[in-house]
Amino acid sequence: xxxxxxxxxxxxxxxxxxxxxxxxxxxxxxxxxxxxxxxxxxxxxxxxxxxxxxxxxxxxxxxxxxxxxxxxxxxxxxxxxxxxxxxxxxxxxxxxxxxxxxxxxxxxxxxxxxxxxxxxxxxxxxxxxxxxxxxxxxxxxxxxxxxxxxxxxxxxxxxxxxxxxxxxxxxxxxxxxxxxxxxxxxxxxxxxxxxxxxxxxxxxxxxxxxxxxxxxxxxxxxxxxxxxxxxxxxxxxxxxxxxxxxxxxxxxxxxxxxxxxxxxxxxxxxxxxxxxxxxxxxxxxxxxxxxxxxxxxxxxxxxxxxxxxxxxxxxxx
Numbered sequence: 001x002x003x004x005x006x007x008x009x010x011x012x013x014x015x016x017x018x019x020x021x022x023x024x025x026x027x028x029x030x031x032x033x034x035x036x037x038x039x040x041x042x043x044x045x046x047x048x049x050x051x052x053x054x055x056x057x058x059x060x061x062x063x064x065x066x067x068x069x070x071x072x073x074x075x076x077x078x079x080x081x082x083x084x085x086x087x088x089x090x091x092x093x094x095x096x097x098x099x100x101x102x103x104x105x106x107x108x109x110x111x112x113x114x115x116x117x118x119x120x121x122x123x124x125x126x127x128x129x130x131x132x133x134x135x136x137x138x139x140x141x142x143x144x145x146x147x148x149x150x151x152x153x154x155x156x157x158x159x160x161x162x163x164x165x166x167x168x169x170x171x172x173x174x175x176x177x178x179x180x181x182x183x184x185x186x187x188x189x190x191x192x193x194x195x196x197x198x199x200x201x202x203x204x205x206x207x208x209x210x211x212x213x214x215x216x217x218x219x220x221x222x223x224x225x226x227x228x229x230x231x232x233x234x235x236x237x238x239x240x241x242x243x244x245x246x247x248x249x250x251x252x253x254x255x256x257x258x259x260x261x262x263x264x265x266x267x268x269x270x271x272x273x274x275x276x277x278x279x280x281x282x283x284x285x286x287x288x289x290x291x292x293x294x295x296x297x298x299x300x301x302x303x304x305x306x307x308x309x310x311x312x313x314x315x316x317x
Contacts, residue, residue, distance in 0.1 A: 029248040033259030033292030035266045041294060043312045047271065048304055049157055049297035050074040052092055056299050059126040060099070061090035062136045066144055070154050074301050077157035077184065080141060080168060087117035088163050088171065090139040091125075101127040112138075113162060141168075145175035152180065157204065160185040169197040182231065188221060192228035204231040204273070210244045211253035218261065226268055233297060234261065236276040236288065250284065251276065255291040262292025271295050282307040286314075 037046070050057075053065025053076045061079055069076030078090040095111040096103055100123050112120060117140065126136025141158075148154045158168070158181055172178050182202035183194045191203040207217045214234060221229065234253065239245060242252035249255060258274075265272040273295035274288055280300045285307035288296075298304040 026247040026249075028250045028287075031255040031259070031287075032290045033255070033262050035259075035262045035292045037289055037292075037294045038312055038315065040266070043309065046308055046312075047273070047295040048074040048301060048308070049273065049275075049295070050076045050301045051275065051297055051299045052077055052079065053090075055301050057302065059129045059133045059136045061092060061139060062126060063139050063143065063147070064136060066090075066139070066147065066156070069301065070151075072301050072305065074305070075155045075157060075182075077159055077297065078139070078141065078144060079159045079161050081112040081162045082164065082167075083112055083115060083117045083120055085116045086167075087120075088141045088168060089117065089120065090141060090144065092159075092161070094161075096123065099125050099128050142171055142175070145171065145177055148177050148180055149175055155180045155182070157182050157184050160187075160190060165190065165193060166197065169194065172198060172201070184233070188224070188229070192224075195228040202230045203228055204233055205229045206233040206235065206275070208235045211257055212244070214253055215257070226270060229270055231271040231273055231295070232261075232265055233273040233275055234258065236274050236279070238276070238278050238284075241277060250287055255287070258288070258291040258293065262294070266292075266294075273297055282310055286311050 050069035050072065052060035053062060054068040054072070058065040058068050066076045066078065079092040080088055081091045082088050089112060091112050093099065093111065095109055097108045100107075103123065120138050123138065124135060125138055126133035144156065148156065160183060172181055178198045178201045182204050183191060184204040184206055185191055186206050186208065188205055191205060194201065194203060205221065207214050209217070237252050239251070245252045246254050262272050271294055272292065274293050275297040276284060276288060279285065279298070280303050282303075285296065285304060289308070289311050296304050296308070
């Protein structure tokens with residue numbers, strides 16, 4: 001075998017064993033959707049949902065987190081679950097292992113549904129975030145509603161986990177804050193039931209999964225004419241987290257898909273929101289706004305507020 005042939009063979013061997021370039025390694029292509037939030041929603045009316053109360057700024061689902069979320073000018077989100085004696089509270093996980101420090105071994109695998117509200121109130125859900133947060137307790141939803149009664153500007157997302165829907169609606173109705181709350185769920189039928197119970201309350205359908213799965217969920221909602229949906233949230237995943245990022249795209253789903261959804265929802269009067277998991281940089285938020293997003297849910301409300309303000313001030317320059 002001559003040297004040329006040997007070189008060609010080595011090149012072919014190298015190529016066959018070289019992993020293909022990942023989509024997130026491809027240069028990000030510029031993209032701008034037809035619809036842009038700056039042309040339609042004033043900055044002071046831009047909606048930011050603070051994930052689990054105040055995102056990473058405070059222990060999640062505590063009264064202090066909700067107060068901070070409102071103070072920032074955002075809309076806090078509470079995850080709703082029910083104790084075994086029928087009290088609806090704000091708690092995200094199905095068990096206590098992540099957010100309760102020093103918990104008895106027999107309770108680690110248990111969750112809100114396994115204990116009474118009095119027993120739940122003994123658990124410290126702040127210390128896991130640092131000594132300065134020791135003593136934070138699980139919030140009863142009615143205590144949160146009481147903080148909203150005299151403040152019509154305060155709004156709240158209710159992310160449905162485990163609760164009797166009629167009881168949840170009755171409590172909201174009792175405190176006279178139906179127009180201030182939005183029920184959030186990935187289950188469209190649940191949102192439709194909620195709108196029948198509280199017609200002047202808002203709803204948010206959140207859509208996880210790959211772009212293919214998101215397209216299927218959108219098609220299913222389209223067949224109902226998006227009945228009962230006032231807001232729609234698409235989950236966005238970053239490189240290292242998503243499995244389906246396309247070449248030239250900074251995240252999943254593609255900006256082309258987001259732009260298509262943006263135009264359709266704008267025509268229907270449905271607010272288009274995204275939760276970009278892990279996004280804590282202004283560039284990502286600008287790319288999403290260029291793709292037609294009109295709202296954010298975030299774990300970094302302070303970062304998101306600044307990024308949105310900078311985007312509006314840039315004015316498309």
